[in-house]
């Protein structure tokens with residue numbers, strides 16, 4: 175099946191510290207840095223654990239399931255991006271609801287989105303001269319209820 | 320009042336890091352300095368962060384987001400090329416005032432390539448070449464030519480500064496460049512603003528440096544073995560002088576700061592074993608030998624000719640390679656100078672070590688103007 179052309183986005187710059195997050199989608203995996211000493215998931219990536227200041231951190235894949243904690247529907251073209259209107263949401267990942275991710279909700283009408291909605295990750299692949307990135311977006315999970 | 324000590328200090332290798340941001344670089348230097356001091360971010364009571372280009376963007380707080388949000392007070396400060404030294408000095412002041420016992424100062428900058436202080440926007444009488452110049456190469460070239468008129472300083476003498484500092488940087492793995500630049504190469508490089516060729520202008524690079532400062536009580540508790548005592552910390556701005564009111568005066572505020580710093584430290588220029596001074600351009604270094612009292616007025620040309628300011632000479636200047644070769648990330652420069660001098664006082668400078676160094680001086684000047692001088696002393 176022909177993939178629809180993804181909307182224009184300003185792409186993140188990938189570096190050694192955030193590579194797991196922006197390219198985990200190549201394997202279909204949503205990855206976060208995790209502290210080996212206290213188990214805290216860390217997002218965005220930092221050089222030391224913000225909880226116990228340990229330095230032994232490594233990326234780890236999570237299930238990709240999450241719940242919408244908050245959202246807004248943007249109606250203004252502030253910058254080039256998805257078609258208007260679009261949903262900007264904060265989702266909490268299933269493994270640890272204190273890990274929150276700001277993202278877009280796709281795969282449903284903006285008017286169908288609600289707080290508490292179960293969602294799952296879906297990756298939007300983009301590429302330019304600096305290489306490919308897989309942007310994690312979320313879509314309704316199950317029947318959306 | 321008790322003394323203030325540097326317990327740990329370090330810098331990242333200067334270079335260009337387009338895939339990192341200013342907070343990444345500052346966090347790296349901060350972690351290095353904390354490790355060097357043997358303390359953790361939980362021990363730090365306050366942070367001063369010097370950064371110029373993103374002065375409105377809460378760089379200090381962004382650094383703590385990376386290395387530990389402990390809720391401590393953060394001050395972001397900007398003071399032209401004296402930005403890093405001002406952050407260090409205000410950290411010093413907080414301990415002097417008895418408010419804190421252990422604080423962190425970070426200086427960080429991410430630079431573009433190219434010219435500093437361009438002609439700027441359109442307003443009133445066009446200034447460039449008519450009322451003066453707003454470009455840094457022209458300001459410091461003109462100041463050098465004034466020295467040449469008074470004392471006969473030559474193009475070759477100015478160029479030798481760059482030869483010396485590039486040579487020093489071949490022994491500094493944290494410098495941007497490690498390249499010898501013979502005299503002919505310096506003099507034949509592209510002319511930027513006579514008498515400064517391209518190799519006589521400081522290098523725009525990204526960089527970060529940091530220092531952990533402690534009260535006497537805290538320093539004794541944590542161990543004085545590698546500590547460095549801050550003997551003087553001085554900051555000045557321009558006094559009124561009856562001279563050219565358009566072109567900045569690059570000398571007077573350094574002279575005033577030097578006088579105060581020697582008084583505060585209770586030492587004279589003859590007691591200083593090494594100096595890291597603000598060689599933003601080769602001409603500037605020549606002027607500052609005299610401004611800092613390292614020689615009498617008119618003797619700076621002789622000093623460079625006779626090797627008195629080279630490693631092994633009477634008072635080595637810019638053993639790090641200086642801004643000319645180590646690089647000049649504006650907000651980081653002041654603390655990087657303090658790192659360099661501290662490293663010599665600790666006897667840890669490797670191939671470029673100034674033997675037996677006990678007292679060192681750091682100097683930066685930001686046009687506008689702000690001059691900061693620190694006098695540092697070996698403890699044990």
Ligand SMILES: [Zn+2]
Pocket residue numbers: 209210211212213214223224225226227228
């Ligand atoms: Zn942890």
